[in-house]
Amino acid sequence: MKQNDTKVNAMKIIAMANGGFALPTLKLLRESSHELCAVFAMPLRANPEKGKKAGIPPIRQALQDFLANVPCYEPENVNAPDVVELIRSLNADLIFICDYGRILSSEVICATKYGGLNLHGSLLPKYRGAAPINRAIQAGERELGVSVIFIEPKVDSGPIVARDSYIPTLNDTAIEIEEHLAELGAPLVLKAIDQIANNTIQSLPQSDQAATKAPKLKKEEGRIDWNLSSSAIIDLYRAFQPWPRVFADWSRAESSHSPVRLILGPFCDVDAEDQRLEMTSEQQSMSPGQVIAVNSQTFWIRTGDGAVRSLAVQAAGKKNMETSLFLRGFQICVGDKLS
Numbered sequence: 001m002k003q004n005d006t007k008v009n010a011m012k013i014i015a016m017a018n019g020g021f022a023l024p025t026l027k028l029l030r031e032s033s034h035e036l037c038a039v040f041a042m043p044l045r046a047n048p049e050k051g052k053k054a055g056i057p058p059i060r061q062a063l064q065d066f067l068a069n070v071p072c073y074e075p076e077n078v079n080a081p082d083v084v085e086l087i088r089s090l091n092a093d094l095i096f097i098c099d100y101g102r103i104l105s106s107e108v109i110c111a112t113k114y115g116g117l118n119l120h121g122s123l124l125p126k127y128r129g130a131a132p133i134n135r136a137i138q139a140g141e142r143e144l145g146v147s148v149i150f151i152e153p154k155v156d157s158g159p160i161v162a163r164d165s166y167i168p169t170l171n172d173t174a175i176e177i178e179e180h181l182a183e184l185g186a187p188l189v190l191k192a193i194d195q196i197a198n199n200t201i202q203s204l205p206q207s208d209q210a211a212t213k214a215p216k217l218k219k220e221e222g223r224i225d226w227n228l229s230s231s232a233i234i235d236l237y238r239a240f241q242p243w244p245r246v247f248a249d250w251s252r253a254e255s256s257h258s259p260v261r262l263i264l265g266p267f268c269d270v271d272a273e274d275q276r277l278e279m280t281s282e283q284q285s286m287s288p289g290q291v292i293a294v295n296s297q298t299f300w301i302r303t304g305d306g307a308v309r310s311l312a313v314q315a316a317g318k319k320n321m322e323t324s325l326f327l328r329g330f331q332i333c334v335g336d337k338l339s
Contacts, residue, residue, distance in 0.1 A: 087112065
């Protein structure tokens with residue numbers, strides 16, 4: 001029998017979450033003997049331009065599904081004194097926070113018996129911040145992972161309770177990797193909660209000297225720097241899915257027309273099995289960002305160390321389409337520039 005199967009070791013837990021990364025853990029908690037006594041979610045934001053809600057966070061669907069009977073609170077400021085008193089009144093043992101978007105104050109953390117646990121999408125202390133998975137992929141990390149830490153009133157700095165990792169394929173984007181890491185982290189969190197309940201939890205402090213930052217993504221970061229290596233450009237595409245994606249402005253070599261914004265990717269390099277390109281000396285002498293070869297199916301763009309081709313293209317105001325279909329309507333030529 002598992003430790004958390006006995007009534008005496010059951011924990012009363014508050015969850016603070018907004019995004020989908022927390023959902024596998026919340027499902028496991030609902031299936032365990034622990035009690036999920038409340039969910040704290042960020043208030044829904046209205047789009048001032050359209051007068052509508054700006055997207056429904058994944059936790060909202062969960063609250064209508066497997067969390068349907070769990071009380072939900074939506075404080076604007078989770079660290080406000082009245083919210084701290086609310087948390088104290090719930091008489092919870094522990095806070096589980098994941099993908100919530102707020103740093104908890106020491107008053108909130110101390111409002112429960114054992115403080116709180118956080119599931120973070122990196123192998124801490126690397127990639128502390130809002131976009132750990134994206135930044136790790138962008139940096140070319142091949143081993144990705146999750147960490148479970150005790151909460152401190154500082155960004156992702158608490159003692160590490162558990163970690164796990166795996167090596168994704170180079171075709172996996174941040175979308176698939178986030179889903180896998182969320183599933184990887186769920187049993188780690190549940191095990192840590194069981195250990196806290198059983199008074200067997202152990203932790204290791206993080207090294208601040210080894211820490212790196214993972215700031216929130218910005219739209220303009222999706223602009224491709226063709227001076228990068230082919231592998232770095234492929235990693236940028238993988239990291240920036242589903243947002244902000246990667247793009248460049250296409251300028252025709254023999255035209256005065258305004259540039260056309262193209263959203264690109266996924267990419268293959270010159271050594272891909274199909275459409276392999278043996279670069280000539282003339283192609284190698286062309287500038288990064290220039291189109292160096294075109295056929296009816298695809299086109300190649302010079303990079304800092306070779307060339308890549310995009311398997312799909314989306315022009316501004318158009319649908320995303322396979323490159324071969326795109327080339328039927330847009331005439332890309334050797335020498336054109338993607339800037």
